[in-house]
Amino acid sequence: MRIDLHTHSTASDGTDSPAELVRAAAAAGLDVVAITDHDTTAGWSEALTARPPGLTVVRGVEFSCVHHGSDGRRTSLHLLAYLVDGDDPAIEAEWRRLRDGRRARGRVMVERLVEDGYPITWQQVSELAGGGSVGRPHIGRALVAAGVVPDVSSAFDELLSSRRRYYERKPDSDVFDAIRLVRAAGGLPVFAHPLAHRRGPVVDDDVVGAMADAGLVGLEVEHPDHDIHDRLHAAGLARELGLLGTGSSDYHGTNKPTPIGVCLTDPEVYEQLVALPAALQPVGDTAP
Structure with a gap:
């Protein structure tokens, strides 16, 4: 099975519509694709309606978060919320706040x-x-x-970029509050691209450990912004903390040069992920 658990559509900052996204996934030979737009579930319905036969769709959201260190350092990070109840009032209110903040920014x-x-x-x-x-x-x-x-x-x-004077910081959710919201809404939180140094500062391993204690279930290990050393470190950290190590392309259509399916999740890891209790189930011809 070929499984890509992190993609974006025009519901956030991708260039493919949700329907085009699932067709691109099928054309690329994927068996499973997750639609994970930023702070919104707006693409879910269209993606499911357009789902080609043989493709399983995992509904998710990429949650914009921040970690505030004891030293005052502020580190941006993203949380993938899989199979979460998008109608949960508390989490939808927070996503609405983030979307409004993105627009103002x-x-x-x-x-x-x-x-x-x-x-x-x-x-x-x-x-x-x-x-x-x-x-x-x-x-x-x-x-x-x-x-x-x-x-x-x-x-x-x-x-x-954040180094340029035109940049304005966007609002984010405290990552521990976000984990709590995702779990309360029946979702499965996975830390997206945890070692993507070229995007900016990353949190230390002890923070990831605290996130695991708070309810994190996985780390994105295979990602285009991780070099081989990052991937090995993330995989080792996932094993040490008892987390699932996922993989994905973080596809954005033509907004980024990365093709869909360039990094993948091991089928055994995927089966372990979707076997966890969640509000939703994957949608597909052979989905559970």
């Missing part, structure tokens, strides 16, 4: 760019988001369309 960044003469508008960015959760890739695509940069990766490097 995007507007601030666009205003800063416009003030310096960059030929984009908030209307363009909103239209690119298509009613979904607004993210920096939408601003990047507007900059590409305006001829400012050749691609979204260049937009991040030159203008939109």
Whole structure:
């Protein structure tokens, strides 16, 4: 089985619609794909309706989180919430707060760019988001369309990264509160790309241990932003803490060069994951 447990659609910052996403997964030879848009379940229904025969869809959400260290250090991190009850009032209220904050943050960044003469508008960015959760890739695509940069990766490097003056911090949830919310809503929390150093600072192993004590069930081990040393370390840490080691592409369509299915979850790990008690079940011809 070929299993990719982390992908994004136009419901957040991917370029494939949910229907296009599941078709791309099937075309790439995947047997299982998880749709995990940022802080929203908006793509679930379309993905399930368009699901090709033979493909199993796992419903999930990527939760925007932060860890506040005892030394005052603030570290951004992401939590994948699989098979979670998206109608749970507490978690949906928190996701709504995060989505509203992303939109406000995007507007601030666009205003800063416009003030310096960059030929984009908030209307363009909103239209690119298509009613979904607004993210920096939408601003990047507007900059590409305006001829400012050749691609979204260049937009991040030159203008939109946290090291650039146009950047505005987005609201996040405390990671321990997020784990609690996910578990209370019947979800299975997995720490996304825990060692992706090139994205910024990462938390120490003792923090991951505390997350495991709080209810974390897995670590994303195989990920495009992990080099071989990161993968070996993450796999060892998962074994030490009794966590499942998953794998995925973190596919975003044309917003990133990474193809769907480039990193995968071992079928045995997947079976262990979906055997855990959860609010939902995978949807497919052979799903439990």
